[in-house]
Amino acid sequence: MRLIAVLVILAVCATRGYGEYKPNWESLDTRPLPSWYDEAKLGIFIHWGVFSVPSFGDGFLAELFWYYWKALANPHAIDFMEKNYPPGFTYPDFAPQFTAEFFDPNKWADMFEASGAKYVVFTSKHGEGYTNWPSATSVNWNSMDVGPKRDIVGDLANAIKNRTSLRFGLYHNLHDFLNPLYLNDKQNNFTTNEFPRMKSMPELYDIVSRYKPDIVWSDGDQGTNSSYWNSAEFVAWLYNESPVKDIVVTNDRWGRDVLCKHGGFLTCDDRYNPHTLQTRKWENALTIDKHSWGYRRNANFNDFMSINELLQQLVTTISCNGNMLMNVGPTKEGTITPIFEERLRQMGEWLNVNGEAVYSSKPWKHQNDQTNKDVWYTMNGKHVYAFSFSWPDSNILELGSPISTSSASVDLVGGASLLTWQSISPGGVKITLPVLNPALTKAKWVYVFRLIGFV
Numbered sequence: 001m002r003l004i005a006v007l008v009i010l011a012v013c014a015t016r017g018y019g020e021y022k023p024n025w026e027s028l029d030t031r032p033l034p035s036w037y038d039e040a041k042l043g044i045f046i047h048w049g050v051f052s053v054p055s056f057g058d059g060f061l062a063e064l065f066w067y068y069w070k071a072l073a074n075p076h077a078i079d080f081m082e083k084n085y086p087p088g089f090t091y092p093d094f095a096p097q098f099t100a101e102f103f104d105p106n107k108w109a110d111m112f113e114a115s116g117a118k119y120v121v122f123t124s125k126h127g128e129g130y131t132n133w134p135s136a137t138s139v140n141w142n143s144m145d146v147g148p149k150r151d152i153v154g155d156l157a158n159a160i161k162n163r164t165s166l167r168f169g170l171y172h173n174l175h176d177f178l179n180p181l182y183l184n185d186k187q188n189n190f191t192t193n194e195f196p197r198m199k200s201m202p203e204l205y206d207i208v209s210r211y212k213p214d215i216v217w218s219d220g221d222q223g224t225n226s227s228y229w230n231s232a233e234f235v236a237w238l239y240n241e242s243p244v245k246d247i248v249v250t251n252d253r254w255g256r257d258v259l260c261k262h263g264g265f266l267t268c269d270d271r272y273n274p275h276t277l278q279t280r281k282w283e284n285a286l287t288i289d290k291h292s293w294g295y296r297r298n299a300n301f302n303d304f305m306s307i308n309e310l311l312q313q314l315v316t317t318i319s320c321n322g323n324m325l326m327n328v329g330p331t332k333e334g335t336i337t338p339i340f341e342e343r344l345r346q347m348g349e350w351l352n353v354n355g356e357a358v359y360s361s362k363p364w365k366h367q368n369d370q371t372n373k374d375v376w377y378t379m380n381g382k383h384v385y386a387f388s389f390s391w392p393d394s395n396i397l398e399l400g401s402p403i404s405t406s407s408a409s410v411d412l413v414g415g416a417s418l419l420t421w422q423s424i425s426p427g428g429v430k431i432t433l434p435v436l437n438p439a440l441t442k443a444k445w446v447y448v449f450r451l452i453g454f455v
Contacts, residue, residue, distance in 0.1 A: 397449070
């Protein structure tokens with residue numbers, strides 16, 4: 001039965017027609033970015049798979065444990081295995097321990113909704129090749145056949161799509177770094193492409209047809225061009241014929257020739273944040289655990305970003321025309337540990353007060369204040385919003401960029417009343433701040449000021 005399914009997928013891949021968008025990047029880049037993505041500003045990234053069983057990273061990424069252990073012979077990985085597992089233990093032996101017994105997709109969805117995020121991007125497959133859905137091209141190496149014995153992608157997709165405030169996306173790593181087909185193509189200097197034809201591309205067509213994601217977040221820029229993957233052909237189908245053709249958003253990791261140049265939005269690099277205005281929409285994909293995307297049992301408290309650090313990343317990102325994709329790594333049992341949950345709920349608490357300055361906002365004429373480098377700006381409608389990373393000891397906030405008009409006013413978002421201010425020469429404003437009183441304001445961490453009537 002599965003052989004028939006594979007043949008059907010391959011046949012579909014081979015008979016694609018083309019519509020408005022042709023299978024080349026010049027044509028694909030003319031497609032307008034669906035507006036929902038720019039309006040959303042914040043998403044949640046989730047890295048979960050068999051790599052969540054060893055959940056170990058020491059100077060390397062936990063989600064690439066197999067590759068570091070076997071392909072690179074990393075001494076930390078080798079030492080970890082020798083000390084903790086019997087001789088002859090193989091990476092596939094981890095899969096039955098990927099139990100997910102506490103995975104509750106509705107609980108996850110509630111948590112993500114509480115974070116204030118507007119979309120979720122979940123790992124369908126990483127570089128280990130294990131698929132979190134019953135893939136016909138990954139027999140005995142998927143979440144239905146071994147490990148959780150359930151369609152993880154499908155279960156989470158249903159839970160997320162039942163929340164009207166959230167959209168569902170899928171991450172897919174084009175590589176299986178130790179797959180024999182991939183290694184054979186690599187040995188042939190990628191002049192053959194049996195691996196994409198038999199594995200990666202059928203998987204992509206499958207997950208889009210099954211789960212109808214709003215985002216297809218590809219990861220395949222390492223070492224090979226998009227022509228090897230047949231990426232442009234897939235994206236053309238995605239934009240022209242797929243069941244999500246009118247709403248789907250894609251990124252730029254379709255080959256090393258595409259990264260930071262083509263695609264629906266640009267990622268350029270992990271934790272990319274240029275701190276300057278970008279003309280094309282981009283995304284800052286970052287990890288709450290500063291060192292890894294997958295869960296690490298050996299992580300220390302100081303390895304996690306504080307809420308202040310995360311908010312500063314969010315503000316500098318949206319000020320410069322970006323979205324932020326904030327990553328969590330669940331445990332093999334399917335839990336999201338308290339430190340991740342705390343950061344998500346803190347983000348939601350802040351956005352519940354200050355969301356008007358974030359959602360659907362646009363970059364202002366200035367991103368960073370001309371004189372106060374702790375202040376960044378957005379605008380929404382006719383209002384300008386100033387985000388201050390600190391509260392001045394003098395209770396006087398001086399800004400060099402805003403210029404007042406006759407109808408100008410200033411208030412603290414989440415505060416109780418309008419603030420006193422005065423224009424300064426040759427331009428700018430000096431704002432008198434109240435003494436912070438928790439009973440009178442909901443403001444905390446990063447302070448947002450609403451500037452009305454300023455240019």
